[in-house]
Amino acid sequence: MPPADSINGLSFPTVADAALAGNPSEIEREVVKLFEQFRDPLLRYALSLGIPVHDAEEVIQEVFLSLFRHLQLRRSRKNLRGWIFRVAHNLALKKLFANQRSQAKTTSDWTIAQEPFDPSPGPEEQLSSAQRRHRLLAVVHALPEADQGCLRLRAEGLRYREIAAVLGISLGAVSISLTRSLARLIRADGR
Amino acid sequence: MLSKDGQLSDVHVSDQEMLLAVDGELSTRRAADVRAHLAACWGCRARMAEIEATIADFARTHRQTLDPQLPPIAGPRALLRARLAESASKREVGSWWLLHFTSASRAAALLCAAVLIAAMVGRILANHFTLRGTSSIGAAFERSALPDSRLTPGATRRVTVTDVCSMAHEEVVGEVSTPLRHEVFREYGIVNAHPEDYEVDYLIAPGLGGAEDIHNLWPEPYTSRTWNAHVKDALEERLHDMVCGGELDLSTAQRDIAADWIAAYKKYFHTDRPLVLHSRLESVNVLGVGGVQPAPRQAQ
Numbered sequence: 101m102p103p104a105d106s107i108n109g110l111s112f113p114t115v116a117d118a119a120l121a122g123n124p125s126e127i128e129r130e131v132v133k134l135f136e137q138f139r140d141p142l143l144r145y146a147l148s149l150g151i152p153v154h155d156a157e158e159v160i161q162e163v164f165l166s167l168f169r170h171l172q173l174r175r176s177r178k179n180l181r182g183w184i185f186r187v188a189h190n191l192a193l194k195k196l197f198a199n200q201r202s203q204a205k206t207t208s209d210w211t212i213a214q215e216p217f218d219p220s221p222g223p224e225e226q227l228s229s230a231q232r233r234h235r236l237l238a239v240v241h242a243l244p245e246a247d248q249g250c251l252r253l254r255a256e257g258l259r260y261r262e263i264a265a266v267l268g269i270s271l272g273a274v275s276i277s278l279t280r281s282l283a284r285l286i287r288a289d290g291r
Numbered sequence: 292m293l294s295k296d297g298q299l300s301d302v303h304v305s306d307q308e309m310l311l312a313v314d315g316e317l318s319t320r321r322a323a324d325v326r327a328h329l330a331a332c333w334g335c336r337a338r339m340a341e342i343e344a345t346i347a348d349f350a351r352t353h354r355q356t357l358d359p360q361l362p363p364i365a366g367p368r369a370l371l372r373a374r375l376a377e378s379a380s381k382r383e384v385g386s387w388w389l390l391h392f393t394s395a396s397r398a399a400a401l402l403c404a405a406v407l408i409a410a411m412v413g414r415i416l417a418n419h420f421t422l423r424g425t426s427s428i429g430a431a432f433e434r435s436a437l438p439d440s441r442l443t444p445g446a447t448r449r450v451t452v453t454d455v456c457s458m459a460h461e462e463v464v465g466e467v468s469t470p471l472r473h474e475v476f477r478e479y480g481i482v483n484a485h486p487e488d489y490e491v492d493y494l495i496a497p498g499l500g501g502a503e504d505i506h507n508l509w510p511e512p513y514t515s516r517t518w519n520a521h522v523k524d525a526l527e528e529r530l531h532d533m534v535c536g537g538e539l540d541l542s543t544a545q546r547d548i549a550a551d552w553i554a555a556y557k558k559y560f561h562t563d564r565p566l567v568l569h570s571r572l573e574s575v576n577v578l579g580v581g582g583v584q585p586a587p588r589q590a591q
Contacts, residue, residue: 127379128372128375128376132371132372135367135368136368139364140361140364143361144353144357144358144361148353148357153361153362157362161367164371164375165374168379169378173524173528176528176532178532186456187457190453190457191457194457232348236349236352237352237356240349254314255349255350255353255354259314260314260316265535268452268453268535268537270537275307275310275316276307278310279307282310282342282346282349283306285345285348286341286342289345
């Protein structure tokens with residue numbers, strides 16, 4: 101099967117190029133480059149699942165060590181971004197279930213108390229903005245987990261087919277989920 | 292919305308289609324239809340604006356809430372670099388040694404391997420097969436690469452697809468214990484096995500739910516030129532991707548690989564011989580049984 105050599109049009113050296121070059125440091129460099137590109141989106145996604153920061157960081161380390169082994173073994177490079185998010189999602193859920201710490205969610209998930217206020221608007225605008233955000237967060241929290249996952253993965257730039265692969269659902273289910281969630285957010289905002 | 296004959300239709304665009312359109316998930320033709328309708332319909336355009344504004348609100352809130360919690364990247368990046376270096380040094384031993392050679396020494400190694408393999412192939416054929424009549428050398432190679440189904444029917448552990456897909460690479464670190472390896476050799480009647488001759492391999496890979504059980508292990512000869520362990524690795528990866536992609540049932544994947552992994556390879560790669568891409572020894576053409584180049588489009 102011809103390998104796919106791009107992530108959304110970004111070109112990367114092929115596995116064969118790196119592995120056949122017999123130089124593991126090439127793969128190491130590539131993995132670090134991908135880490136720099138995806139660490140923040142992955143960390144945001146893991147945090148939004150309710151995992152404490154240090155656990156989320158550890159999950160992401162595991163993801164990229166797995167990616168290193170994946171590339172060393174010349175495994176498929178087809179849609180590496182989707183692969184990275186899928187592994188991160190699975191490991192994060194595993195960690196979440198392992199932890200099951202009641203305070204984990206409240207300390208690391210979205211909370212209005214942690215939201216920084218934009219210093220530019222006046223106090224009334226700040227309050228209004230915070231209230232809207234609070235309302236939006238409340239609606240998101242009330243969504244089914246799969247719907248929250250779709251929204252958050254989409255917010256990190258994943259395409260529908262990538263979201264479907266990460267969450268193990270169909271393409272149609274992603275589309276319906278996002279539409280349903282946005283409709284609820286629109287209603288909640290009184291638009 | 293425009294109808295087929297180009298006339299303006301009264302049917303408005305659904306929220307789902309609007310979202311698909313702004314997300315670039317519609318076909319070009321359908322996206323053009325949606326754009327045309329929006330240009331003509333204020334109501335739908337207003338709805339589209341609401342959707343876009345809500346997306347913007349959500350995206351902003353998502354970032355503003357989570358970004359302040361992100362520690363600087365420098366520390367985790369340094370830690371990853373150290374772990375990668377450690378992982379790379381560990382992998383310098385074992386079956387992947389070939390990858391770490393320079394191109395010149397790799398060529399020399401392949402030449403030596405060619406001679407060694409030719410000698411071993413002769414020995415295996417002499418020991419295990421009597422080729423007469425119509426039986427072909429290719430068929431003999433296939434048989435040597437398959438386990439004895441009475442001794443190694445395959446064994447699985449209790450896993451779900453989620454388990455399998457979340458531990459995509461556990462099989463990489465899972466080494467068969469030495470006592471179990473010896474037991475496998477004993478079972479197959481192999482005395483004084485040389486590590487360079489055989490790999491004790493899982494029939495159903497751990498990544499597909501295979502168990503570390505003697506019924507799932509067999510001594511796979513490295514000397515199999517065509518149907519070797521590297522080719523089987525490619526099949527395992529293919530099946531894993533298909534299972535995790537929802538294209539194939541996990542139990543079907545397990546059953547097919549356990550019944551006859553070579554037949555499964557042929558089935559899932561739509562080829563009668565291993566792709567050159569999957570065979571590490573493609574430059575060594577033993578007895579004319581070579582790999583084939585990948586076709587431009589392989590089975591999806």
